Amino acid sequence: MSALTRNEAQLRAQLLDVHHYAVTLDLTTGEETFDSTTVIRFSARTPADTFVELKPEELRSATLDGHPLDPAALTGNRLPLTGLAEGPHELRLDTRMRYSRTGEGLHRFTDPADGETYVYTQMFMDDVQRVFPAFDQPDLKAVFEFTVTAPAHWTVLANGTTTRTGDREADGAGVWTSAPTPVISTYLAAVAAGPWHSVTTEHAGLPFGIHCRKSLAPHLDADADEILSVTTACYDRYHEKFTEPYPFDSYDQAFVPEFNAGAMENPGLVTFRDEFVFRSAVTDTERQRRAMVIAHEMAHMWFGDLVTLAWFDDIWLNESFAEYMGYQTLTEATRFTGTWTEFGMERKPWGYAADQRPSTHPVAPGPDDVPDTASALLNFDGISYAKGASALRQLVAWLGEKDFLAGINTHFARHKFANATLADFVDSLAAHTDRDVHAWADIWLRTTGIDTLTPEIHEGAGGWTLTVDRHGSRPHRITAGTYTRATDGLLERTDLLELDVPSDEVLSASGPRPDLLVLNDGDLSYAKVRLDPTSLDTALRGLSRIPDPLTRSVVWGSLRDMVRDGELEPATYLATAEAHLPDESDLAVVQGVLAFARHHVADLYTAPAERTAALTTLTGIARDLLRRTEDGTEPGLRLAAVRAFIDSATQPDTIAAWLTDGTVTGGPELDPELSWRILARLAVLGAVDEDAIDSALAADPSATGRQGAARCRAALPTAEAKAAAWQRLFHDDTLSNYLFTATAQGFWQPEQTALVADYVPRYYPEAIALGARRGPAIGEAAGRWAFPAHHVDEANLQAGHTALEDPEIIPMMRRVLVDQLDDLARTLRVRQAPSA
Numbered sequence: 161m162s163a164l165t166r167n168e169a170q171l172r173a174q175l176l177d178v179h180h181y182a183v184t185l186d187l188t189t190g191e192e193t194f195d196s197t198t199v200i201r202f203s204a205r206t207p208a209d210t211f212v213e214l215k216p217e218e219l220r221s222a223t224l225d226g227h228p229l230d231p232a233a234l235t236g237n238r239l240p241l242t243g244l245a246e247g248p249h250e251l252r253l254d255t256r257m258r259y260s261r262t263g264e265g266l267h268r269f270t271d272p273a274d275g276e277t278y279v280y281t282q283m284f285m286d287d288v289q290r291v292f293p294a295f296d297q298p299d300l301k302a303v304f305e306f307t308v309t310a311p312a313h314w315t316v317l318a319n320g321t322t323t324r325t326g327d328r329e330a331d332g333a334g335v336w337t338s339a340p341t342p343v344i345s346t347y348l349a350a351v352a353a354g355p356w357h358s359v360t361t362e363h364a365g366l367p368f369g370i371h372c373r374k375s376l377a378p379h380l381d382a383d384a385d386e387i388l389s390v391t392t393a394c395y396d397r398y399h400e401k402f403t404e405p406y407p408f409d410s411y412d413q414a415f416v417p418e419f420n421a422g423a424m425e426n427p428g429l430v431t432f433r434d435e436f437v438f439r440s441a442v443t444d445t446e447r448q449r450r451a452m453v454i455a456h457e458m459a460h461m462w463f464g465d466l467v468t469l470a471w472f473d474d475i476w477l478n479e480s481f482a483e484y485m486g487y488q489t490l491t492e493a494t495r496f497t498g499t500w501t502e503f504g505m506e507r508k509p510w511g512y513a514a515d516q517r518p519s520t521h522p523v524a525p526g527p528d529d530v531p532d533t534a535s536a537l538l539n540f541d542g543i544s545y546a547k548g549a550s551a552l553r554q555l556v557a558w559l560g561e562k563d564f565l566a567g568i569n570t571h572f573a574r575h576k577f578a579n580a581t582l583a584d585f586v587d588s589l590a591a592h593t594d595r596d597v598h599a600w601a602d603i604w605l606r607t608t609g610i611d612t613l614t615p616e617i618h619e620g621a622g623g624w625t626l627t628v629d630r631h632g633s634r635p636h637r638i639t640a641g642t643y644t645r646a647t648d649g650l651l652e653r654t655d656l657l658e659l660d661v662p663s664d665e666v667l668s669a670s671g672p673r674p675d676l677l678v679l680n681d682g683d684l685s686y687a688k689v690r691l692d693p694t695s696l697d698t699a700l701r702g703l704s705r706i707p708d709p710l711t712r713s714v715v716w717g718s719l720r721d722m723v724r725d726g727e728l729e730p731a732t733y734l735a736t737a738e739a740h741l742p743d744e745s746d747l748a749v750v751q752g753v754l755a756f757a758r759h760h761v762a763d764l765y766t767a768p769a770e771r772t773a774a775l776t777t778l779t780g781i782a783r784d785l786l787r788r789t790e791d792g793t794e795p796g797l798r799l800a801a802v803r804a805f806i807d808s809a810t811q812p813d814t815i816a817a818w819l820t821d822g823t824v825t826g827g828p829e830l831d832p833e834l835s836w837r838i839l840a841r842l843a844v845l846g847a848v849d850e851d852a853i854d855s856a857l858a859a860d861p862s863a864t865g866r867q868g869a870a871r872c873r874a875a876l877p878t879a880e881a882k883a884a885a886w887q888r889l890f891h892d893d894t895l896s897n898y899l900f901t902a903t904a905q906g907f908w909q910p911e912q913t914a915l916v917a918d919y920v921p922r923y924y925p926e927a928i929a930l931g932a933r934r935g936p937a938i939g940e941a942a943g944r945w946a947f948p949a950h951h952v953d954e955a956n957l958q959a960g961h962t963a964l965e966d967p968e969i970i971p972m973m974r975r976v977l978v979d980q981l982d983d984l985a986r987t988l989r990v991r992q993a994p995s996a
Contacts, residue, residue, distance in 0.1 A: 161215065161237045163534040164286065166471050166527060169297040172210055175244075176295060178202040178302040180340075183292045185266075186309045187279060187353055188333050193217050193256050194266065194279075198292040200251045202302075204244040211238040213286065214293035215265075216255040223252045237289055253293045261896045262937040263420035265290025266351075269896075271417070273375035273862045278354030280416045280431055282424060283347045285472075285533050294346040299470045299579040301343040308336045310353045317352045317371065319344065319428040321410045341427065342407055343577050345468050350426035352414045359384045363392045364399075366406070372415040375862065376437045380415070383438065387413070390451045390494055394458050397493035398485075401565055404572040407466045413454070417863055418898045420937055423453050425460030425482070432457075439864060440833035443796035445747040448496040449506075455493075456486030467572060470579040472536030476523045476605070477585060479540070480548025483507070487549065498748060503549070504683050504713035505752030509720060511546030512688065515610045517982045519975055523548045524582045524605040537936060538975045550686035551604050557684045558600065558637045559593055566592040603634055611636070613661060613679050614690040624673040628661050632687070636661040641681030641711060642674035645698070651676055651705045676706070683714050688721045700736050709746035716749060720756055723765065724986065726993030730765040733757065734777050742784035747796050750785075754778070754804045762808070763910050763950065765990045771910060778808035790826055799828065806837050812847035832860050836868030843875040844909050850876070867902040874906030882907065882916055889946060890926040897937055904945035913950055920948045920956055924963035924977075931973040943976030952987050960984070 179201045186195035200212070215237045222229040224241060233240055241251070259268035259279065264287045270277045281291055288294050308316045312332040316322050320339030327334055341349075357377035360369040370387055372380045380387075391413065399405065408428040419433035436450045463485070464478035487499045514520060521529060521543055530536050556564050567589035575584060582601065589597045611632025618625045626640070638659050643651040654674060657667060676698040679689040691699055699715050706712045719736065722728035737753050744750050762774040785801035788794070802824050809815050819838045823829045830838070839856055842848040850873065857869040874885035885907050888895055895903070908916060927946060931939025948956060960981040964974060 161286075163532040164213070164297060165532045166473075166530065169299070169471060172295065172297065173299050175205055175208050175210055176202050176300060177205065178295050178300045180303045180305070181292070181294070181349070182305050182307070183349075184307045184309075185292075185351065187314075188309055188311060188331070189256075191259070191268070193258050195255070196257045196292045197254045198252070198294075200253075200293070200295070200302075201248065202251070202295065203248045204246055207246055208244055209240065209242045210244065210295075211240050212251060212253075212293050213237050213289045213296045214239065214253065214255060215257075215286075215289040216293075217258045218256040220254040220256065221252075222254075225249055237286070239293070251293075255293065257291060260290065261894065262935065263418055263897045264935065264937050267416075267418060269417040269863075271373055271375050271863060272866055273373075276355050276374055278352075278356075278373060278417060280352035280354075280414065280419075281350050281426075282420070282431070283349055283426075284424065285347065285537050288346045288349060291351075296346045298345040298347065298468050298472070301345055301468070301577070301579070303343055304338075304341045304349045306336075306338040306349075306351055308338075308351060308353060309333050310336065313355050314353050315356045315358065315371075317350075317356070317369075317412055317414060317429055319348070319350050319408070319426060321367065339409055344427055344465060348426055348465060348468075350424075350429045350431065352416060352429065352431065356414070359388070361388055363395065364406075367410045368392070369410070369412045370415070371412065372434055372437050373417060376415070376434060376439070379437050379439050386447070387450075387454065390454050390490075391458070393493040394455045394489055397489050398458065398462070401489070401568075402462055402572060403569045404462065404466060404576055406461060407576070408461065411458075413457075418896055420897060423457045425457045425464055425478075427461060427465040430457045439862075440831035441795070441799055441828060443747050443751065443799055445502055445751055445796070448490070448499060448502060448748075451494060451496050452486045452490050452499060452502075455490045456482045459485035459489070462572060466577065467575045468579050470581050471527065471530065472533065472539070473525050473527050473530040474580075474582055475536065475539055476544050476548045477580070477582065479544045480523060480552055483545045483549035484552040488553075498709060498746065500683060501709045501713045501746060502748040502752075503546075504710065504717060505748045507542075507546040508550060508683075508686075509717065509756075510542035511550060511686070512542075512610055512721065513724075513983075514542035514979075515547055515608065517979050519978050519982075520608045522606050522608055523551055524601070526606070534971045537972060547686060548605075553683075554604070554637065554685045555600065559589070559595060559597070563592045564589070567597075600635075607633060609633075611687040612690065613638075613687050615640070615677055615679055615692050615695070617673055617677065617692050617694070619673050623668055623670040626657075626667040626669075626677070628659060628663075628679065630662050634687075636680075636685040636687060638680045638685045638687075639682050641676075641678045643676040643678070643698075643706065645675045645702065645705075649702065649705050650707065651698070651702055653707065653711075656681065676702075678711055678714055680714055681711050683710055689714065689718050690722070691715070691718055700732070701739075703736060704740035704743040709749055712744075712746065712749055713752070716753055723761065724990065726990050730761045730990070731770075731774075733761055734774055738777055738781050741781050742788060747800065750797060751800050754781070754800065758804065758807055764952065764987045767991055768910070768913075772810055775808045775810050779805050779810070782808065786824075786826070792827070795828070802828070802834065803837065806834070806841050809841055809845070812842050812845045816842060816847060832862070832864060832868075835860070836865070836872070839868065840872050840875055840906065843872040843906070844877070844911055846877045848872070848876075850881075863898070867898055870899050870902040871906040874903045875909060877909075877912050877915055879915070882919070886919060886922075889942070890930050893934055897941060900938060901941050901945050904941065907946065908948055908950055910950045916948075917951070920951050921959055923948055924959055925966070928963060928966050928969045928973060931970045932968050936970065936972040939970050939973035940976055943973045943980060947977070947980045949980065949984065949987075952984065952991065954988070957981060957984055957988070 182199040184197040219231040306318045316336035318338035319341045322338045356371040358371045415434035423432040459482040463481040571588035614629045616627045640657040642655045676695045766774045782801045782805035789798035853872045927942045
């Protein structure tokens with residue numbers, strides 16, 4: 161299949177105006193395929209040849225202006241349209257399309273809990289071509305209308321409001337039609353169909369709805385008030401910020417199964433992974449995360465849907481803005497006021513890690529860096545999301561929020577229902593400020609890498625001075641917090657210094673130097689920050705005594721970066737966590753530190769001989785938190801502690817007893833998530849067998865249960881279990897995306913490196929062949945989840961680099977493997993560092 165190049169897209173955009181798609185889908189033709197008939201009305205500005213894209217199982221017929229085209233002319237995913245005359249045209253195509261099991265195109269899922277089936281579209285990049293033919297590029301916007309025939313008991317959702325307009329006489333199947341959309345890009349068209357459980361309301365004169373599988377109905381109902389409250393609060397806040405009103409006729413949010421991303425911003429029909437319908441207990445940080453995704457996707461209605469990128473080099477205009485606006489608006493409009501702490505603990509490290517790999521790219525890459533759709537798909541990463549949002553937060557600090565919002569609203573007014581570029585956006589900002597926004601954009605958005613800021617404090621007679629050393633190239637407007645230890649041990653902030661870096665200015669102050677100085681206090685810029693020796697010592701001994709959780713997240717981030725850079729022993733990080741997490745009050749900080757300690761420090765950066773001791777430290781931290789939460793006043797913290805204890809257990813006795821009793825001693829009772837988590841850890845430790853897994857699946861035959869069972873079976877420490885899991889991963893092409901990921905997550909375990917050592921050299925050729933067969937979604941999953949990361953040696957690293965030369969490797973898998981191999985090389989360096 162040919163990837164669309166930027167040059168081809170530009171030529172076609174100069175030639176065509178696309179007006180309208182009428183898409184007719186029949187979802188009653190069987191379990192493997194569906195019928196798709198499309199009528200496209202468009203105009204040619206000049207006589208020319210062009211093509212339309214589609215990926216059918218069968219192209220039955222095609223007519224252009226009533227004249228038949230030869231279906232055999234379809235080459236790959238392109239049907240030539242030759243000899244177009246200037247003026248209007250009508251293209252009609254009748255196809256049979258294949259359902260997806262990988263979350264690309266029209267994904268079909270049968271719920272094992274009740275046998276009900278659901279389908280939904282994910283059209284991003286070139287996947288619309290799996291559902292209906294299209295002139296598939298973002299700057300050929302058009303009106304979309306859908307007519308969908310579906311089983312009688314199904315409901316059909318689409319971008320516009322849908323109506324059941326009739327029933328098919330033969331079998332009673334429902335015929336649904338959608339209201340026409342405003343002009344939108346092809347990748348934003350959406351349909352979701354099935355026997356949805358729905359909760360609806362009206363707000364600001366528009367219908368709002370949330371939808372999920374019937375088997376999840378009790379869980380959606382339990383959270384419906386919270387989900388709708390967050391949704392409407394964000395809707396209202398965006399209307400206070402933006403002068404352009406919400407541009408679509410309804411707002412539906414569908415929680416769909418086996419969704420690859422967190423969510424997708426289809427106008428009027430946002431799709432979310434249905435793990436956001438919580439079957440089991442969650443922490444308030446996880447509720448905040450769901451709320452942020454809701455806010456993020458709603459921001460896309462303006463950033464991405466109303467105004468859309470012209471080409472995929474400007475994907476950051478979608479994602480960075482939605483990420484920034486999601487966190488900021490959630491803080492302003494809902495009870496979730498600690499969002500930037502969670503951003504600093506979870507999202508920002510994602511950006512920092514991505515920006516230090518060889519695959520890094522500018523937030524706004526140049527057009528030549530994104531020559532086609534295959535390369536564009538690679539840029540949905542920590543750069544486009546976390547780094548871009550961080551850059552925008554720094555822009556607001558530098559520019560001022562009033563001018564920033566004025567520029568945004570000018571951008572919307574100039575480009576609504578059309579497309580725009582970075583240059584267009586910067587011009588809109590520049591209209592409202594005297595600052596050189598163009599220069600700012602060049603240095604912040606067109607460059608790669610991460611700056612490091614290090615304080616240099618010099619003490620003298622009667623006072624001290626501060627300078628900041630910058631290793632990098634960007635200007636930063638930051639604050640530096642100074643802290644002095646009080647008699648009760650609390651680190652009290654004594655000043656908040658505003659700094660522009662770089663600067664020739666030397667800040668001076670009288671009296672003794674502070675016990676702790678934190679650069680980027682408030683986390684308004686994007687840079688690694690270091691602590692001077694005195695401040696580092698104070699932080700290691702008193703981190704939990706810093707009053708503001710956002711400042712604590714900055715300090716924890718500094719320690720994390722030092723570990724990754726080989727400047728702080730992993731054992732010191734664990735010791736700091738052991739000293740301070742039992743007193744930590746912020747859930748995002750607790751969960752972020754525990755995650756890094758467990759999955760990076762213990763599993764990767766710690767030498768195998770010392771890993772059991774590291775895990776013992778983590779279970780000790782968890783026990784301390786469990787003792788602290790015995791009174792039941794902090795259920796989220798207790799849940800985080802229970803999870804950490806389970807994941808770090810080196811002996812099965814305690815967690816096996818919890819599983820047998822159905823409860824953690826002192827609570828909570830085990831829900832499905834905790835039960836499967838325990839069973840997975842017991843499988844790793846060899847303390848359960850296939851019969852126990854089968855029994856657990858019989859008790860929880862849900863989709864989540866199937867994934868849990870797949871994960872557990874793959875984790876069993878027997879040669880037979882590993883061989884069976886390997887066969888499913890790399891040679892069973894019917895495995896769905898979620899079951900593939902669950903199996904891959906179970907396969908490689910640090911405790912089992914000797915058992916699976918022979919699979920390491922097999923991984924690269926078989927994964928590359930798998931990606932070539934099954935496409936980008938499974939290729940990415942194979943690179944991300946099935947990679948042998950725990951085999952930390954030069955042989956694995958060398959085998960991986962050799963594999964990158966394989967001509968069969970698809971771009972998505974190559975990108976993921978480049979990142980994984982760089983992380984593996986970093987792990988080797990950390991283990992070999994003098995500090996380690």
